[in-house]
Amino acid sequence: MNHDHFRQQAYGPAARKEDARFLRGKGTFVDDIALPGMLHGAMLRSPLAHARILSVDTAAAAAHPMVEAVITGDMLAERGLAWMPTLSADVQAVLATDKVRFQGQEVAFVVARDRYSARDALELISVDYEPLPVVMDAGLALDPAAPVIRDDLGNGRGNAIFDWSAGDKAATDAVFASADVVVSQELLYPRSHPAPLETCGAIADLDEITGRLTIWCTSQAPHAHRTMYAMMTGLPEHKIRVVSPDIGGGFGNKVPIYPGYLCAIVGSMMTGKPVKWVEDRSENLMSTSFARDYHMRGEIASTADGQILAVRAKVIADHGAFNGAAQPAKFPAGFFHIFTGSYDLKAAYCEVTGVYTNKAPGGVAYSCSFRVTEAVYLIERMVDRLAAELGSDPAELRMKNLLRPEQFPYTCPTGLEYDSGDYPRALRTALDLAGYDALRAEQAAGRQRGEYMGIGLSFFTEGVGAGPKHQMDILGLGLADGADLRIHPTGKAVLAVSCQTQGQGHETTFAQIVAAELGLSPDDVEVVHGDTDRTPFGLGTYGSRSTAVSGAAAAVVARKVRDRARLVAAAMLEVAADDLEWSGGAWRVKGDPEQARGIAEIAMAAHSGLDLGTGVEGHLDAITVYNPPNLTFPFGAYICVTDVDAGTGQVSVRRFIAVDDCGVRINPMIVAGQVHRGLADGIGIALMQNITFDAEGNCLGGSLMDYLLPTSVEVPSPELGATVTPSPHHPIGAKGIGESATVGSPAAVVNSVIDALAPFGVKHADMPLTPAAVWCAIQAVANTTKGVKAPDV
């Protein structure tokens, strides 16, 4: 029995440990917690997108019999808390003092004895606003005549935030200049919102006697939050405890610190009681981290016979009123430079300009792997545009240009080093699963009958699992994660990790990782997370970091335990440590494998009176920090089959085939669940979800009546396939999977719809492809092309 065999026993589709409590309604989400004497906060928000605040009158609210405190921006300013740092080293108003800069911005906070009274008191606050002209169009934000939104910065840069580029401009331009074919396309990746089913919230409890602040909070990054709270409030970090209990989905929405959390803390400081604040759905959609809002121009160059040579992109990135993007500091456009995709290119160059507008702040959130989503969408739409231009089959064109297995590790033209891949195998697997040729035949036959079926492909490569630390940090905190593994005398283990699940099943997966390394059963490993008092420091869960970084930490710390166990086993067996080898879940004497000791026996011996030899401590516990040497690069091939009603513009998704390669799969059941979610996201983002604004800056996607999320009837049964190309640098060969499908699938949906509309001559339409958008796209080209005439209406 070798080690791999043992690993295979621990890995596999194990049922989840966390399910027992959720199935019985016994989870503990933030809003489920009620502390003795707890008060309730409610936030007053700006109805205007841009306005000067002339006065805030809170007297009537403060006089409400159930109200215990009313907090304004001026009161926070006295404490030095009116502004807070964002994750992109900008500042954001906690409560507005000078101006409001987006609709829904935080203006005042009421603390009352119950939920309803807090809301009632909001009605009693009167705010005098002087409306200012708004900037809603990212393209116009840089106009020198545009009103300056962030006059507080006084930096003379108008509404510009950053200019960032990657790749070799001159080399790329040269390739374009001599290419046979160049296709360009304007592409909008519209503003979207992750909308986890549980909204954001916090309970702050400052113990006046001990000076300890405890914050229960919807946080994907409890340790980073603790450090930030210390920096913001001046409270010493060892007196702060952040507890992120059960989290009802995050997807990036719960990475930042929001003004409501700080107001709850100040409320607790002022009243001496715990204060709970939980936002409602409109607050969630209108004020917390949005995603995307990338206004892109893509260009692709190829030879006449379809050898892709280079890509170029120019992007205006709308970051809203405050740059609250959560991403590594040196990468203001995240990993957008992976827009070179999965292809063997000679050159690539991209430029991204970040701008302020009068919209909710943020910039990165929603399972985007730090802007890889936008990058994949761009390249995959451009490849389809090129295929249409060349008259080639999009699958053939991709196959012809995909990187070949022998090219890995591969450094792309913008400098990322892809760790491993077998792309043609993944694409072939997807084409086979789909029955691609038969689908094309069916499509051709359908078109004769006036039926418009679309077949859309997307081949994506992601870079996930940030750091390394020296390249990637957030507010100076390097992107690494800790793991602490304790082995009790009876051989039961407790693993504490710095990442935090929001539904991904860490309690199960990480137990499997440790079990595989130590020859234990996953049932013998308890996973602790989400509580800064009980876990080692680390940067948390987002950007598909958990398995890639914390999963690695779990394996590494377990191997440290194994190394300690070797010394104890040597003492037990009275041999030299060098004479032992780890195999079959135990330390065995080389050449005499029956002489063996497993972890449980070793743990008991370690704590016994046995003479362990000089320098050997009497326990097996270990701690580690894992600083990844590189990102991991999961990839996949997706095929989406749609049926489009050309008369109404209605799109229905008939099939979704997804072949993912995320390296070694620890729990394939959980991996499949992650992919299912992302495919539903792709359908939602491509067809339904949209956060838009009117000309005055009113948010038009502020409720689930307007911001449409896919339900069980819009999402088909997905058809999944897998290939396994281990990551060469990850301790167990795994790569991230949490966001792959959200990243990879929207392009497949859009490519499918545009493919369906090809007979009409439609070349492109921007997401979301609502019935109206599809219908308009058909009408727009109906009279200008020689394609099929649009249906009469």
Added chain:
Amino acid sequence: MRITLTVNGTEYSRIIEPRLLLIHLIRDELRLTGSHWGCDTSNCGACVLWLDETPVKSCTVLAAMADGRRVMTVEGLAAGTRLDPVQEGFARCHGLQCGFCTPGMMLTARWLLDHHPDPSEADIREALSGQVCRCTGYENIVRAVRWAADYEAAQDQADHS
């Protein structure tokens, strides 16, 4: 005003504000926090529980309307320590991730199987279409409900043979 209602077989009597929503009575007053709240517009279904024999979105029902009636929440789904087959199905088929939508989904699924013991996939999707799950993409929820249907059919057969 005073209301009296039976929740999961236990009778409760409370003095409430007339405007109190049923979801807040259940969660904040009775401290049964398995039912969740997720939207302002009756779109998400995180709050679904049974009022008498029917699943309702309890964010859209006044607590006062439950006076004299029976409520069943997720906490009442299992028979003692024995999970309802729907709960069992969700565990076996990985029908939940974060678990936030799960109580509402399971209560609707229970109602479906009580009325349609052999639902097609389309029937299941239709029944759940008023509720949102952001984690599972619905696939494994559908499989979970189908698992419960098959399990119950097998039990029935065993009982009758």
